[in-house]
Amino acid sequence: xxxxxxxxxxxxxxxNNSICQAxxxxxxxxxxxxxxxKPEEALQFVxxxxxxxxxxxxxxxxxxMPELSGWEFLDELKKINxxxxxxxxxxxxVSSSVDGRDKSKAAEDSSVIDFFSKPVTKxxxxxVGNAMNG
Amino acid sequence: MTIPPPVRSFYPSRLRNQLMLGIxxxxxxxxxxxxxxxxxxxxxxxxQQNLVQARNLAHDLSMNASTYVVTNEFAxxxxxxxxxxxYPNLRYAMVLSANGRVMSHTDNKxxxxxxxxxxxxxxxxxxxxxxxxxxxxxxxIAAPVMSDGEIVGWVRVGFEQRYILQNLDAIQRNGxxxxxxxLGVGVIVSLLIANRLIRExxxxxxxxxxxxxxxxxxxxxxxxxxxxxxxAQTFNQMLDEISANEHLLEMMMENMPVGVFTxxxxxxxxxxxxxxRELWNxxxxxxxxxxxxxxxxxxxxxxxxxAHEWGGAVAIERGEKxxxxxxxxxxxxGSRKFVLNSAIPLRDEHExxxxxxxxxxxxxxxxxxxxxxxxxxxELRTIYRTSKILQNETDNLNTLLQKIVDILxxxxxYPEVCAAKIEFDNKVFTSPNYQASDVKQVAEIITExxxxxxxxxxxxxxxxxxxxxxxxxxxxxxxxxxxxxxxVQYNKRVAYNALVRSEANLLAVxxxxxxxxxxxxxxxxxxxxxRRFQTGYEKSLQTPLEVEQNYLQRLAPESRESVSQHYxxxxxxxxxxxxxxxxxxxxxxxxxxxxxxxxLNRGRVDGLCVSVSDITRRKLxxxxxxxxxxxxxxxxxxxxxxxxxxxxxxxxxxxNIIGLAGLLDDAxxxxxxxxxxxxxxxSVKRLDDVIKDLNEILQVRRQVNxxxxxxxxxxxxxxxxxxxxxxxxxxxxxxxxxxADATGMLTISSYINSIFYNFISNSIKYAHPSRTPKIKxxxxxxxxxxxxxxxxxxxxxxxxxxxxxxxxxxxxxxVAKEGKGIGLFMTKTQVETLGGKINVESKPGVxxxxxxxx
Numbered sequence: 001x002x003x004x005x006x007x008x009x010x011x012x013x014x015x016n017n018s019i020c021q022a023x024x025x026x027x028x029x030x031x032x033x034x035x036x037x038k039p040e041e042a043l044q045f046v047x048x049x050x051x052x053x054x055x056x057x058x059x060x061x062x063x064x065m066p067e068l069s070g071w072e073f074l075d076e077l078k079k080i081n082x083x084x085x086x087x088x089x090x091x092x093x094v095s096s097s098v099d100g101r102d103k104s105k106a107a108e109d110s111s112v113i114d115f116f117s118k119p120v121t122k123x124x125x126x127x128v129g130n131a132m133n134g
Numbered sequence: 135m136t137i138p139p140p141v142r143s144f145y146p147s148r149l150r151n152q153l154m155l156g157i158x159x160x161x162x163x164x165x166x167x168x169x170x171x172x173x174x175x176x177x178x179x180x181x182q183q184n185l186v187q188a189r190n191l192a193h194d195l196s197m198n199a200s201t202y203v204v205t206n207e208f209a210x211x212x213x214x215x216x217x218x219x220x221y222p223n224l225r226y227a228m229v230l231s232a233n234g235r236v237m238s239h240t241d242n243k244x245x246x247x248x249x250x251x252x253x254x255x256x257x258x259x260x261x262x263x264x265x266x267x268x269x270x271x272x273x274x275i276a277a278p279v280m281s282d283g284e285i286v287g288w289v290r291v292g293f294e295q296r297y298i299l300q301n302l303d304a305i306q307r308n309g310x311x312x313x314x315x316x317l318g319v320g321v322i323v324s325l326l327i328a329n330r331l332i333r334e335x336x337x338x339x340x341x342x343x344x345x346x347x348x349x350x351x352x353x354x355x356x357x358x359x360x361x362x363x364x365x366a367q368t369f370n371q372m373l374d375e376i377s378a379n380e381h382l383l384e385m386m387m388e389n390m391p392v393g394v395f396t397x398x399x400x401x402x403x404x405x406x407x408x409x410x411r412e413l414w415n416x417x418x419x420x421x422x423x424x425x426x427x428x429x430x431x432x433x434x435x436x437x438x439x440x441a442h443e444w445g446g447a448v449a450i451e452r453g454e455k456x457x458x459x460x461x462x463x464x465x466x467x468g469s470r471k472f473v474l475n476s477a478i479p480l481r482d483e484h485e486x487x488x489x490x491x492x493x494x495x496x497x498x499x500x501x502x503x504x505x506x507x508x509x510x511x512x513e514l515r516t517i518y519r520t521s522k523i524l525q526n527e528t529d530n531l532n533t534l535l536q537k538i539v540d541i542l543x544x545x546x547x548y549p550e551v552c553a554a555k556i557e558f559d560n561k562v563f564t565s566p567n568y569q570a571s572d573v574k575q576v577a578e579i580i581t582e583x584x585x586x587x588x589x590x591x592x593x594x595x596x597x598x599x600x601x602x603x604x605x606x607x608x609x610x611x612x613x614x615x616x617x618x619x620x621x622v623q624y625n626k627r628v629a630y631n632a633l634v635r636s637e638a639n640l641l642a643v644x645x646x647x648x649x650x651x652x653x654x655x656x657x658x659x660x661x662x663x664x665r666r667f668q669t670g671y672e673k674s675l676q677t678p679l680e681v682e683q684n685y686l687q688r689l690a691p692e693s694r695e696s697v698s699q700h701y702x703x704x705x706x707x708x709x710x711x712x713x714x715x716x717x718x719x720x721x722x723x724x725x726x727x728x729x730x731x732x733x734l735n736r737g738r739v740d741g742l743c744v745s746v747s748d749i750t751r752r753k754l755x756x757x758x759x760x761x762x763x764x765x766x767x768x769x770x771x772x773x774x775x776x777x778x779x780x781x782x783x784x785x786x787x788x789x790n791i792i793g794l795a796g797l798l799d800d801a802x803x804x805x806x807x808x809x810x811x812x813x814x815x816x817s818v819k820r821l822d823d824v825i826k827d828l829n830e831i832l833q834v835r836r837q838v839n840x841x842x843x844x845x846x847x848x849x850x851x852x853x854x855x856x857x858x859x860x861x862x863x864x865x866x867x868x869x870x871x872x873x874a875d876a877t878g879m880l881t882i883s884s885y886i887n888s889i890f891y892n893f894i895s896n897s898i899k900y901a902h903p904s905r906t907p908k909i910k911x912x913x914x915x916x917x918x919x920x921x922x923x924x925x926x927x928x929x930x931x932x933x934x935x936x937x938x939x940x941x942x943x944x945x946x947x948x949v950a951k952e953g954k955g956i957g958l959f960m961t962k963t964q965v966e967t968l969g970g971k972i973n974v975e976s977k978p979g980v981x982x983x984x985x986x987x988x
Contacts, residue, residue, distance in 0.1 A: 013786060015813045019793035022810075026800065064782050096785035118785065119793030 004028075005129060006052075009035040010042045010073065011062035011094070020060060020094075020120045027125040039068040046089070047080055056088045058128055060120065063095040063102060070095065074111060086111065090132060094120055149335065150328035157324040161316045169309030173302050180298040184223065184273050188293045189263050191221060192277035196289040199229050203237065203279045203287035208245075211238035223294040225272060229279070230288040237287065261285055270295050334362045338369060345373065393473075393494035399487055401450035413496050415467040422447045433460040433472070445477030449490035453479045460497075471498040509547060513612045516545030520616055524623040531624070532561060538620070539563045542591060546609055551595040558587030558620075569594060575605045577617040582625045589617050650746040656739065658685050658701065667746060674719045704730050705739050714749070725753035775942060780828060787821035790814075831963065845886050846878040847871070847913055847922075854891055866906040867898050876913040879920045879988065885964040890924075892961045893984055897926035902979070916987075919970075925983040931976040940974050 005028045011017050017035040024031050036042035063070035070093060077086070093106045096118045106115035113131070116124050146152050195218065202210045211229050215238050218227050228239040234257070235248045253266050257276055261283075267274035272292050279287035334357045344352045353373060354366035387394050393410030395403050395417075406417035418427045425441040432439060441447060445456035459475045474495040482488045523537045535556050542554035543565055553568040558579055571592040579587040591613060597604035644651060650667030654660060660683050663671075671679045675690060686698055693715075704711055710731035717724050727749050733741040794814045798807065851871050855862060862869070879886075894909060901907035910925045931940060941962040965972045970988035 013790070015790045015817060016786070016793070018809075018813065019790060019797060022797050022806075023793065026797075064786075096782050096789050098781055098785065118789030119796070121793075121796060 004030040004032050005132065006057040007031055007033040008042065008045075008057055008059040008089075009033065010039050010059065010065075010070075011035075012037050012039075012065040013062070016062070016118065023120050023122055024125050027122050028129060039065050039070075039073045043068075043073065043076055043080075046077065050088075056090055056132060058132065059089050059091045060094045060116075061091055063093060063097055071105070074109065078111065090128075092116060092128060094118055149332055150325065153328040153331070154321055154324040157320040158317055161320040162313060165309070165313040165316045169306070169313060173305050173309065176305055177298055177302050180301060181268075181273075181295065184293045184295065184298065185265070185268070185275070187223075188273050188275040188291050189277070191218065191224070191227070192263060192275040192289050192291045195227060195229070195291065196277040196279045199238075199289055200279045200281050200286065203229060203231070204281045206237070208238055212242075212245075214238070215240050223297060225292040225294050227289070227291045230276075230290060232285055232287050234288075257288065259285065266290070267292075268295075270299055331359065331362065334359060338362075338366060341369075350377065393496070395446065395492040395494070397446050397450055397490040397492065399450070399489055401447060401490070403446070404489075409496075410494060413465065413471065413473065413494055414463070415465040415469070422450065428463070430461040430463040430473070430475075433462055444492075445475050446490050446492040449477040449479040449492070450487060453481075453487050455479065463494075471496055472501045473497065509606065510608065512545045512547075512549075513608055516541060516612065517615060517619070520619055524619060527627075527630075531559075531627075532563070535561070535563045535620075538616070539565050542589075542616070545612060546591060546593075547600075547604075547606060548593060548595075548597055551593050551597070553592055553594065555590045555592075556587065557590075559585045567594065568592070573597075573603055575602060575609060575613055577613040579617045579621055581621055581628070583628055585624075589613055589620075648747065650748075652685070652744040652746070653733070654685050654701075654742045654744065656741055658742070659683065660685050660688075661741060667744075670719060670746060670748070674717055700728075700730055701742060704732050704742060708732050708734065708737075708739055714753075722750075724748055724750040726750075776831075780824070783824045784821065787817040787824065790817040791821070831960065841882075842880050843883050844878055844880050845883050847873040847911075848877065850887060850890055851911060854887070854894060858895070861895075861898060865898055865901065867901075868906065868908045869894070870908070870910045872910070872912040874913075876915045876920045881968055881988065885968055889961050889964055889986065892957050893924040896957060897924070897928050897982070900982075901926070901928045902981075903929070920988045922986040922988070923983060924986070925981060927981040930978040930980050930982055931974070932978045933974075933976055937974075941972070 005024075007024055009017050009020050011020070014037055017037065021033050021035060024033055034045070036045070061070045061073060065073075068076070074091070077089075089111075091112050093102070093112055093115045094117075095102060095115070098117070103115050106112045146155055195214070198214055199211060202208075202214065215227050215229070218224060219240050221227075224240070226240045226244075228244070229237045231237050233248075234254060236245050239245050253274060256266055258264060261278045261280060263275060263277045265274070266276050273295050274290060274292045276288050276290045278285045279289055337357075338354050341352050341354045353370045356363045356366055387396075387405070387407045389409075390407060391409055393413045394405075394407045395410055396405045398404050401422035403417070403419045403421075406414075406419070411417045414428065418424070420427060422441060422444075425444045425447055428439075428444070430439040431437060439461060442451065445459060448454050448456055455476070455478045457476045461473050461475050463471050463473050465471060474497050475492070476495075477490055477492045479487045480489040480491060519541050520538050523534055523541075526534065529537075535558060539554050539556045543549050543552035546552045553565045555562065555564045555568050557563075569592070571594060573594075573596070574590050574592040576591075577589045579585075579589065591605075591609075593604055601607035602610055644664045645666075647664070647666065650670050651662075651664045652660065652667050652671075653662040660679065660681050662681065663679060668679050675688070677688065679688070686694055686701075689697055700711060700713065710729060712727060712729045714725065714727050717726055725748075727747045729745040729747075731743045731745070732739045733743055791814060794810050794817065798810050798814070802810065848871060851869065855869060861867070890911070893911075897909045898907050905927060908927045910923070912923045912925075914921045914923070931937075933940075941958045962972050965986055965988070968988055970986055972987075973985040974982065975985070976982035
């Protein structure tokens, strides 16, 4: 990795966010991590700070959020349709769901790279990082 | 001018005599008249002359004597008288004195006398000349002798009258002689004329005679006498005309299509026209005695016609006519013919028979045709009768066959020697007198079901040959036709029986099926229906169903449109259609499947077959099943959702725990470690909470067996109000209730309590920010279920967005508010456990209404 990795964490559970953050740091101590407990805020950030996402930012997106679900968030994201944003965002669904349907939906969605079950582990982070580089 | 009868007998008949009589009579009469006249004229003339003479003489004498009378000169008177004496026819002359004395007289003897006879006395003393006597004998004239106007004497002269008579006699004698002479002349002349006339007339008569005896072209000759000439000419003309007519008649007769013989008064055949000669192949011009050369037999009796029995003979001998007598003749060439014989006597104006006309009409052909017709009639009648026998549908076959075989012989030419036999299906039927015979006609019977037989007709005697042995060609046709008739009828019967059986079967099926059937014709009139259909129809529409009604008209108006559209579609597509419908029958809602199939006849839709199946039970089962499935699916979904949510809610803390555990594995600064541990604790607690919730939920599902009690809603609400009185006060919540329709129900009190409580607390919790909460709870009874309505004026729910999640587990819409989001889920569970349904209606900003049906 050349420069500091950028990570966006969107999850309504603060505990989860902090765990995730810690895990990422344990792999990439220099990582740039922003957490959102409210998906709307994340949306706002992505829209207005598109440049900050360059060259690429990894997004860990939870599914089960009260106000806006993960899927709804993705739909909103697609509606924004800022080409740079979508290009630079590497979206991973991270969910406690064990529902097969969510998994297949993730597979079918072109904007989602992959689906991971919580919790985010070091292995997961490493995989993501390698994928980013490779 | 008619001659009176007495004279007629006297009147001669012969012309000559007539003429003679006529002329002579005329002459005699005329002459007699003439002579008589002449005589009478002469007589009167002479008498007149005499008279005149006498008177003149008397006068003269009186004149002359007057002086002498006065002077009484008798001598002079005598002289005077003497001078008159030579006067012709003077018988006497006298001069009388005034007193009647004879002064002078031619007869001297009488002088001086006084006549005293009547004659003299008749002398009147008048001064005029008087005729004293005038008769055939004498004429006595007296003339007065006047002197100075006084009578001084009389002169009387007497003239002879007799000579007149004598004269007359002579004339008369001569006259008669002349008459006789004339008579003679007359006779002679008349004889001559008569003879002449008679000769000429005789010539005419002889011409007639000649013609009568047969000479055709004789004509009367002319004569000098014009009238006879005219007569002769007229006669000739007449003869010509007669000749022409005769010729015409002859031609007619010759060319008449019937044979005509004419007989003379003796009964001898004088003519035979063409047709007669053709019929007899010749003609014999013979008399009655020889009539037997014409051979014939009476058709009715078969006896030979004798000479005097011939119609012509009868006409001549007895004057009787014969009409249309049927005879069979043998012509001169030996051929046999049938003839209608008629004969009529001919009479003259005196009713005397002068001949006869015999007419022979050849009816051989006609008779032959009549015979043929008769035979055809017999055959036809046999066919009719057979047909009629076969039409009898109740008699069994054997009876029919026997009847037929009995009437068969009557159809053949010689019924008296004819008999028949029918064999069929191993049974034999014969007419009386049937026997085996070589002379037979046979026809075969073959029926559709493979049975065979024969019809045989036999003659028991030899008969003249025809087309097929002694049998006519038409009889062959007859026997074949009869066999066919029987086959047809037999086949019909078989088919009919099969049909009846099949119909009975079909009817059994039709009537005993579960499906109602209705048959309609092209115009949608009712043709037939089974009981099931009828019952259903009549129960549903309350009118009787009848054949030949128009079905559409008999439907309820509201369904007519759709039904007629369905029917139209079938007519158009010629394919059956099926559709379901609901109908109210007897107050019960029934589900029906209606199948409308076209009745096709050679590609044309002749009608419709409507089949109605009552699928209510099945439908209800189906509906129930569907409901159950829906319910199950819903439950399943709920369960899945539940599972999903639970798993998620379980997994979240678990994931955190795992993550934290992983992190704690590493060496960490103490502060961080503590932080992590604290988080770990929190996560574990969270996990525990979820499990507890789960338990609670599961418990609810299990507690179906808790006892049901009668719960009063009013009491219930009052209790709740009491328990949350502070909250109500704080929020200024108003609770209205209306339990008039349903004051309470039998149910699990804790659940209903919980339900009410949840709704009330939710309404308060999610009240509209700008107004105080108003809650209205009402109850109603619908379809034997209790319907509870909880309506509020709160913030409302966006049903479009969140409708699915209202009762979802851990779904909250306003995360700002406290609550885990299991309230409504629990409520729903509780309602469903009680066997009820829960619905929600809401408008954001207006309010929400929950409807619970228990």
